[in-house]
Amino acid sequence: MALAATAAVAVVAVGMCVAAFLIVRAQLNHQLELNLTQYARLVAQRNHGVGPGVISGECRFLAAPGCAQVVPADPRNDPADPYTLPVTDTARAVAAGKHAPYYSEITVAGQPTRMLTTDFAPGRALQVATRSDTVERGVDQVARLLTLTCAIGVVTAGFLGSWVARTGLAPVTRLTATAERIAATRDPRHRIGPASPGPQGAPADEITRLAASFDVMLDELEKSVMARRRLVADASHELRTPLTALRTNAELLTRADRLTPRQRDRAASAVHRLLREVNRLVADLIELARDEEPRPLLERVALAPLLEHTVSTARDHWPGVAFEVRVTAAPVVPGVPARLTRLVGNLLDNAAKFSPPGQPVQVGLDAHELTVRDHGPGIAEEDLPYVFDRFYRATTARALPGSGLGLAMALQIARAHGAELTAERAPGGGALFRLTFPGRPG
Structure with missing residues (x-):
């Protein structure tokens, strides 16, 4: 320049x-x-x-x-x-x-x-x-003066052009340095920062918009990297206990000749249970690590048959829990059937897990939203902001089975479909989850 x-x-x-x-x-x-x-x-x-x-x-x-x-x-x-x-x-x-x-x-x-x-x-x-x-x-004198003036003008233009180029491209220079620093350190926390502010109300120039866009990209990159690191750290923490127990029971089974039949059966049962737990945990982690489904995979999904199938599966898994279903409309939404089934199934499993004996899980579906309510202890006020966080488990839920990934996965699937999933304390006790899809159903 x-x-x-x-x-x-x-x-x-x-x-x-x-x-x-x-x-x-x-x-x-x-x-x-x-x-x-x-x-x-x-x-x-x-x-x-x-x-x-x-x-x-x-x-x-x-x-x-x-x-x-x-x-x-x-x-x-x-x-x-x-x-x-x-x-x-x-x-x-x-x-x-x-x-x-x-x-x-x-x-x-x-x-x-x-x-x-x-x-x-x-x-x-x-x-x-x-x-x-x-x-x-x-x-001749005019020629000499004009030649001198022209030379001075060219030299001055060179200095001013260099100054203008350095000043105007300063954000690009910072962008390049930031990109090189991130590539060298793998730390996306660096930012270019705002360019030199222009007049009040003046539109931002191309360089300023480029710097702002690069900072936005770095924000998203940092969030992605931090989310991946948290996922890896949380996953390693959650897998450590079942893997340790699995290894211990496997070592016991290698010395089966020294164990009594009852001890062997207990160790084998523990291995099977731990394998199922690890398999479910890994499947949940893989599901959480997935990006949003690409648009070509979406199809028109009727929620009423999907809900009926999911409730039937939940009744088989929770034979001691009664599920009351009330359907007042048959909405059809764009989505991926398998992932929507997983979302509703996680909500039903969460409600069944906290339902006391003799109390039903109430499921409602109308033209605007899907609701799932249990009559358990409900969600404490201090736990409400974190109920959808990965691996978060309230004090009342730490003694119950699960890894703390079900609601996080449900929220991720809901966002991937453009829906809104919220949790609240139900009137009269218990927890109420609302799944609201955008627009009116087709």
Whole structure:
């Protein structure tokens, strides 16, 4: 950008200087020609009717007004004394009226001279001349000044272009440095920061928007990295206990000959139970680590049959819990059936887990939302903000089976489908979960 700005200014400066030089030179030469014209008129007025010959021959002196001579059309009428100014056939043609007056550059007494040849009288022409070295020196001086001005302008443009480029691209420089720092340290917490603030109310320029967009991208990257790290840390913490117990029971089974049949059965049962627990935990972690489903995989899902199938599965899994289902509408929503089934199943499992004996789990479906309510101890006020966090387990739930991933997974599936999942304390006790889909169902 600095080179481009300098080159642009250099082209403009050189063009302006060349144009100024040509204009000044033309004006100086034009002024000299006007002086020659006025001098010729003055000589013609003072020497009207004079014959061929030199009228004034002082061209060699700078202070002299000039030199003048009359030239006949016929060379046989030339005077005996030599002419001061050179006489050409063109000058005799002007005297004969066959050529227009003209200006010419000559040298007199070793000095550059400007000469005007014009008509004087029938059969005669008047030649007047004056030294032009003053004009040439003025033109040379103007050329030197314009060259110096152009050079200073180009150098100044280079410095200013470099300063403007560095200032204007400072966010890009910080962006590059930030990207390199993140690549080297793998730490996405670095930010570019706001660019130089512009006038109040002025729209942000492209560089400022680029820096802001890069910071937004870094925010999302940091959230993604931190979520992945938390998931890995929480998963390793949750897997450590069942894996340790599984390894202990497996080691016991390797020495089965030293165990009683009852001890072997207990160890084998523990291994099977722990394997199921680890398998479910890993499946939940894989589900949580998945991104949102791509749009081509979505299809129209009827919630009423899906709810009926999910409740039937929950009754088989929780034979001691009664499920009361009330369906007042049959909404159809875009989604992935398997994931929606997992969402509703997790809500039903959570409600069944906290339902006391003899109390039902109430499930409702209307045109706008799906509700699941239990009559258990409910959600404590201090636990309500964290109920959907991964691996979070309230004090009242720590003695119950589960890994603390079911509600987190349900929330993730709901968000992937553009739905809203909320939890609240139900009137009269228990917990109430609401799943609201966007827009009116089809």
